[in-house]
Amino acid sequence: MKLLEYQGKQLFENYNIPVPKGIVIEDENDIAGLHFPCILKAQVPVGGRGKAGGIKSAESIEDAKEKISELLDMNIKGFPVRKVLVEEKVDVKKELYLSVSLDRSRRTPILMISNEGGVDIESVADELIFKELVNPLIGIQQFHIRRIISKLKLDKENEKEVAGVISKIYKLFRDYDCELVEINPLIISSKGGVVALDSKVIINDDALYRHSDIVSENEELTPLEKEAKEKGIAFIQLDGNIGVIANGAGLTMATLDALIYYNGHAGVFLDLGGTDDPEKVKQAFELMKKAKPRVILLNLFGGITKCDTVARGVKAVISKEGIDCPVIARIKGMNEDIAKNILKDAGLITAESLQDAAKISCDMAGD
Amino acid sequence: MSIFVDEKTKVVVQGATGHQGRFHIGEMLSFGTKVVAGVTPNKAGEEVHNIPVFDNTMDAVSETDANTSLILVPAKFAKDAVFEALDAGVKTVVVITEHIPFHDAMEFVHYAKYKDAVLIGPNCPGIASPGKTKVGILPGSIFLEGDVGVASRSGTLTYEIVNSLSEKGIGQSTCVGLGGDPIIGMTFIDALDAFEKDKKTRAVVLVGEIGGTAEEDAAEYIAGHIKKPVFGFIAGRVAPPGKRMGHAGAIITRGKGTANSKIKAFEEAGVKLAFFPNEIAELIKKYS
Numbered sequence: 001m002k003l004l005e006y007q008g009k010q011l012f013e014n015y016n017i018p019v020p021k022g023i024v025i026e027d028e029n030d031i032a033g034l035h036f037p038c039i040l041k042a043q044v045p046v047g048g049r050g051k052a053g054g055i056k057s058a059e060s061i062e063d064a065k066e067k068i069s070e071l072l073d074m075n076i077k078g079f080p081v082r083k084v085l086v087e088e089k090v091d092v093k094k095e096l097y098l099s100v101s102l103d104r105s106r107r108t109p110i111l112m113i114s115n116e117g118g119v120d121i122e123s124v125a126d127e128l129i130f131k132e133l134v135n136p137l138i139g140i141q142q143f144h145i146r147r148i149i150s151k152l153k154l155d156k157e158n159e160k161e162v163a164g165v166i167s168k169i170y171k172l173f174r175d176y177d178c179e180l181v182e183i184n185p186l187i188i189s190s191k192g193g194v195v196a197l198d199s200k201v202i203i204n205d206d207a208l209y210r211h212s213d214i215v216s217e218n219e220e221l222t223p224l225e226k227e228a229k230e231k232g233i234a235f236i237q238l239d240g241n242i243g244v245i246a247n248g249a250g251l252t253m254a255t256l257d258a259l260i261y262y263n264g265h266a267g268v269f270l271d272l273g274g275t276d277d278p279e280k281v282k283q284a285f286e287l288m289k290k291a292k293p294r295v296i297l298l299n300l301f302g303g304i305t306k307c308d309t310v311a312r313g314v315k316a317v318i319s320k321e322g323i324d325c326p327v328i329a330r331i332k333g334m335n336e337d338i339a340k341n342i343l344k345d346a347g348l349i350t351a352e353s354l355q356d357a358a359k360i361s362c363d364m365a366g367d
Numbered sequence: 368m369s370i371f372v373d374e375k376t377k378v379v380v381q382g383a384t385g386h387q388g389r390f391h392i393g394e395m396l397s398f399g400t401k402v403v404a405g406v407t408p409n410k411a412g413e414e415v416h417n418i419p420v421f422d423n424t425m426d427a428v429s430e431t432d433a434n435t436s437l438i439l440v441p442a443k444f445a446k447d448a449v450f451e452a453l454d455a456g457v458k459t460v461v462v463i464t465e466h467i468p469f470h471d472a473m474e475f476v477h478y479a480k481y482k483d484a485v486l487i488g489p490n491c492p493g494i495a496s497p498g499k500t501k502v503g504i505l506p507g508s509i510f511l512e513g514d515v516g517v518a519s520r521s522g523t524l525t526y527e528i529v530n531s532l533s534e535k536g537i538g539q540s541t542c543v544g545l546g547g548d549p550i551i552g553m554t555f556i557d558a559l560d561a562f563e564k565d566k567k568t569r570a571v572v573l574v575g576e577i578g579g580t581a582e583e584d585a586a587e588y589i590a591g592h593i594k595k596p597v598f599g600f601i602a603g604r605v606a607p608p609g610k611r612m613g614h615a616g617a618i619i620t621r622g623k624g625t626a627n628s629k630i631k632a633f634e635e636a637g638v639k640l641a642f643f644p645n646e647i648a649e650l651i652k653k654y655s
Contacts, residue, residue: 102469104549104579104616107476122621136473137481177470206442206615207468234613238605249547249613250521250576253602254644257626260605261642271613274522303506303526304394333530334508355643 008199177207240265243293264362281313302333462488486552513538547614577603
């Protein structure tokens, strides 16, 4: 789950990482106690908001009121702005980049730091980003910090402060099951201290159950994706017009890929997982229908999951509620013959191979 | 021969008395696996398919000499169960459980290394050596004994590929599911290394997908160390960046982990790639 900037900064404050003084505003008429000049930042869970006009500065109450109202009317990359973070302006002497994330290959947290802060880190040359891996069994030690910080060539006072922030964000990363804790920029102010001007914190969804203090304000999902998530179904809406239902993430992806061979495009990725529970199959089909694909392609491999059980679930939904688009089914594995007969009986088109099924789906979905 | 598991594998199942535990103990027994013990706290003295159940893994190992643990416990309790297995001295741990927080996985993967144990998963279907044993939830019916090694990040897609190999008469030496999570124990490199040394294996199939750099790492290793022919499949060619495609680990982040990057790395390392899952069998017949 991606936290909004202000939520990340609240966590930073809990860990004694300095952040600018600020307040969160949801209504432009509710702005008592601001100090000027100040910075107004739209709270959305996407990058590039500065370029999209989501960050402004204000010199007076009237100015702030007008600009906050503008921000609250904005929609940035599909995300409506519901909150604005208003912060005091900080004079910047130097901008650093600092993050802790996951090195999947080494299976460890990785610290990254750079003198090239304040810009998109992907645009920074690799040799300008310094990295340190931390074995999670020993955790962060002074030698890690000494080693990485010496590369920045800061003066002693700043070095000490940045070192403090490094050990604090590592602790935050581990305590809150984070995928990413990023401060970009971490600035050295003209008065001397370090301040986290921005925050990007992503928490591992699988660990949210142990962080009940974190409230989701993330609106990244479409309404149907949200509904699917609540029902525990892996469901993603895409740009095409073919709805793909398969069992297993890899097989569902492979089915999506098969479509491009015949110039077709998936509109829905729906992974049934290891289930043959008729109720789950029913829910999955109902969701798929709501997404209004032109064609549905069902690709099943029955191993432990029995093909005929899934087929019975599919038939039950279709014969009870009807379906207004063609359904092409490719069924393989345990009890496939019984399953094919059940599905033919329900009016589905059955195909022998994934290639055939993909080709028929693309032909029928084409204009 | 086979890799990591064989006739000497004696399995303790942690999470033995639940629905999944009972079902898969039965499936493993009919495949020929030596399941010797089950573990469920407070259930000592019970039996599942005539296999004794113990309160803890230490007791199970000392009573039965189990050397391999299969973890079927819910995600919240998985870290505890893996640590328990490693401390009880088993040398191979197979973690089936999905949705384990990856910080937990990070810890037990490193602890397994410290204990010099092999850890497979999490979020994987397990490992099978046809004719010998299987430790996990892979369907027994798809396998044929033979000489092709399979390592995969996926479950059902692997069954699909293995099934099509078996239908065409291409048997398998060992098939290992590495898991769909961002943090996993055994990697493609570990599997490749074992398959290269295994006299019975003559070719290797790697089934990869978007997310991370496991395939790129494997490609580099293949170029330097692997002489046996390697065949590959990559899922997720059309996956949009930033979307988690069903597996926790199947996500393109910050431009990293795309199918294109993996395909390119595999091709440069001489891996023969299939576009459709059922083409792997034809490629193997043609090139090995």
